[in-house]
Amino acid sequence: MSCPLMKVCPAYASISDEADKSHLAWAFCRTIYHDCGIYKRLVAGEAVPADTLPTGEPVTAKVRKRTERT
Numbered sequence: 001m002s003c004p005l006m007k008v009c010p011a012y013a014s015i016s017d018e019a020d021k022s023h024l025a026w027a028f029c030r031t032i033y034h035d036c037g038i039y040k041r042l043v044a045g046e047a048v049p050a051d052t053l054p055t056g057e058p059v060t061a062k063v064r065k066r067t068e069r070t
């Protein structure tokens with residue numbers, strides 16, 4: 001089942017449109033949305049930082065991890 005918040009989610013457009021993040025849209029937005037860090041914050045009425053990924057991490061954490069592996 002797809003996430004019921006797709007139309008109001010501040011991150012959905014960039015997640016689904018950017019090639020390096022589209023796997024997140026498939027994994028979270030179209031499947032396990034209840035595990036999405038953004039979803040959890042939205043339903044709790046909390047603010048969502050603009051750079052938050054569905055994993056709950058900021059985009060910068062993803063970049064840092066990639067750099068650490070190389």
Ligand code: SF4
Nearest residue numbers: 003009029033036039
């Ligand atoms: S990023 Fe999270 S809250 Fe936003 S549409 Fe996807 S699953 Fe829903």
